[in-house]
Amino acid sequence: MRMDPYAYACAAALAAWLLLSAAAQLGPLLPRLKQWHQRYDPLGFVPRYHFFAPRPGTYDYHLLVRTGPDGTPSFGPWRELAPPRRRRWWHVLWNPDRRQRKQLFDLTMRLCRADARCEDPATPLSIPYLLLLGHAGGAVGDDGQVQFMIARSAGYRRGEPPQAVFVSRPHRLGTG
Incomplete structure (x- = not known):
């Protein structure tokens, strides 16, 4: 059985992609390879996985909101937006919540580095x-006012209580 030229081209492209993907994992060890990856792969066709970090994340971050009637200083209790789901064995291969957790982590780090007390x-x-704020406001509705908080918990270590790392200012919702 003979393969046609398109099958050879497809096999060559897939083999090149596999080799590039394997080489991209060495990016932290080879700075030139990392520069090449950033320059020539802006769309992210060649994946880079970060199984081990110099300082691994040891905390979980949670976005909490509270609402209150417009024009009053009182708010209801804090409630978590999208509480984390229980981890399953298949999350090793497919974890749909990973990107949301990563986004919350990145936004938290940028806020805390710039102004952790929200004074600026x-x-x-x-x-x-x-x-x-857009995510918090969109999740609670259009009336009244909203405030969000980012809390940090120790994950599976139960001895450490959660703590607030960022609390927003109150914001009026809606156009009314």
Whole structure:
């Protein structure tokens, strides 16, 4: 049985992709390879996996919101948006919540580095703040006011209590 030229071309392309993918995992060891990957693969066709980090994440981050009637200083209790689901064995291969957790982590790190106490007048105008406010406001509705908080928990280590790492200013919702 003979393969046609298209099958050879497809096999060659897949083999090249496999070799590039394997080489991309060496990026932290080979700085030139990392530079090549960043320059020539802006769409991310060649995957890079980060199984081990220099400082692995040891905390879980949670986005909490509370709402209250417009024009009053009172708020209801804090509630978590999208509480984490229980981990399953197949999350090793397919984990749909990974990107949301990573986004929350990245936004939290940017907010905490810039202004962890939310005292700077520019903080509510920053991209991370506005993204989190938009998500919090969209999840609770259109009336009243909203405030969000990012809390950090120790994950599976139960001895350490959760703590707030960022608390937003109150914001009025809706156009009314």
